[in-house]
Amino acid sequence: EIVMTQSPATLSVSPGERATLSCRASQSVSSKLAWYQQKPGQAPRLLIYGASTRATGIPARFSGSGSGTEFTLTISSLQSEDFAVYYCQQYNNWPRTFGQGTKVEIK
Amino acid sequence: EVQLVESGGGLVPPGGSLRLSCAASEFSFSDYYLSWVRQAPGKGLEWVANIKQDGSEKNYVDSVKGRFTISRDNAQNSLYLQMNSLRAEDTAIYYCVGGGWYATYWGQGTLVTVSS
Numbered sequence: 001e002i003v004m005t006q007s008p009a010t011l012s013v014s015p016g017e018r019a020t021l022s023c024r025a026s027q028s029v030s031s032k033l034a035w036y037q038q039k040p041g042q043a044p045r046l047l048i049y050g051a052s053t054r055a056t057g058i059p060a061r062f063s064g065s066g067s068g069t070e071f072t073l074t075i076s077s078l079q080s081e082d083f084a085v086y087y088c089q090q091y092n093n094w095p096r097t098f099g100q101g102t103k104v105e106i107k
Numbered sequence: 108e109v110q111l112v113e114s115g116g117g118l119v120p121p122g123g124s125l126r127l128s129c130a131a132s133e134f135s136f137s138d139y140y141l142s143w144v145r146q147a148p149g150k151g152l153e154w155v156a157n158i159k160q161d162g163s164e165k166n167y168v169d170s171v172k173g174r175f176t177i178s179r180d181n182a183q184n185s186l187y188l189q190m191n192s193l194r195a196e197d198t199a200i201y202y203c204v205g206g207g208w209y210a211t212y213w214g215q216g217t218l219v220t221v222s223s
Contacts, residue, residue: 001169034209036152043202043213044152055211087152091208095168096142096154 002026002090006099012107019075021102023088028068032092035064035073038101039084047086048073078104109134109212111203116217123193123221129186129203129214137181140207143188145199146216153199156188157207170196193221 003026013019023033031051036044046055048064051071061076075082083106088099111134115127127143142157156167156177165177176189186203198221205212 032208036210043215044210045213046209046211049209049211089152089154089209094166096157096208098152098154100151 001095002029002093002097004088004090004097004099006086006088006102008102009100010103010105012105013078014107015080016077017107019078019082019104021073021075021086021104023066023071023073023099025069025071025090029090029092031067032090033064033066033071034089034091035062036087036089037082037084038087044087075104109205111205111212111214113201113203113214113217116201116219118220118222119193120223121194121221124189124191125193125219127188127190127201127203127217127219131184131186131203131205134184134205134212136184139205139211141177141179141186142204142207142210143177143186144202144204144210144213145197145219146202147196147199150199155201158186159207190219193219195221197221 005024007022033051035048038044052064063074065072085101085103087101110132112130143155158165158177174192178187200216202216203214204210
């Protein structure tokens with residue numbers, strides 16, 4: 001099983017600032033990496049797939065990069081609605097596995 | 108707008124069974140792999156099972172193999188998860204998901220609580 005490790009566990013950011021979230025895979029997943037956003041009491045929402053392709057309706061301030069074992073999700077200018085938990089997920093192998101999440105909170 | 112609506116969750120004693128259902132609308136149901144993803148209270152996400160468009164291929168995470176069965180009815184636009192021999196660690200919100208590689212569409216989830 002591929003283990004996905006996200007860092008940091010919590011990121012404190014001021015509105016308007018840039019946020020950079022990291023995700024590392026225990027072995028290469030090529031570019032088969034997705035990112036999700038989850039707000040309290042809601043289902044997750046797909047943000048990015050293929051490591052860097054934004055899902056339908058996702059604002060351009062969200063961008064993904066990386067390949068192999070190292071990935072990054074960048075939120076260029078945090079809006080109030082972006083404070084949430086973010087998960088990465090690999091789909092190169094079965095079982096599909098998620099990172100433990102990064103909580104982005106208001107500084 | 109795509110809608111995935113889960114039902115069938117509830118309280119069940121350890122060793123019991125439960126069948127979850129997911130009804131889809133505004134969605135090309137038969138074109139998609141479908142999956143179940145769960146989230147224990149206050150915890151992260153776990154991909155439980157997926158099923159190919161025609162039902163010919165199914166995959167399960169090790170922790171549920173032999174206990175859970177995923178199935179689908181394309182004529183009814185419905186996805187199912189039969190859960191047997193339930194354990195306390197199966198307690199979670201179960202999400203119906205459109206997609207077998209990454210989760211494009213999500214239902215609102217149904218809570219399964221395994222407790223005596």
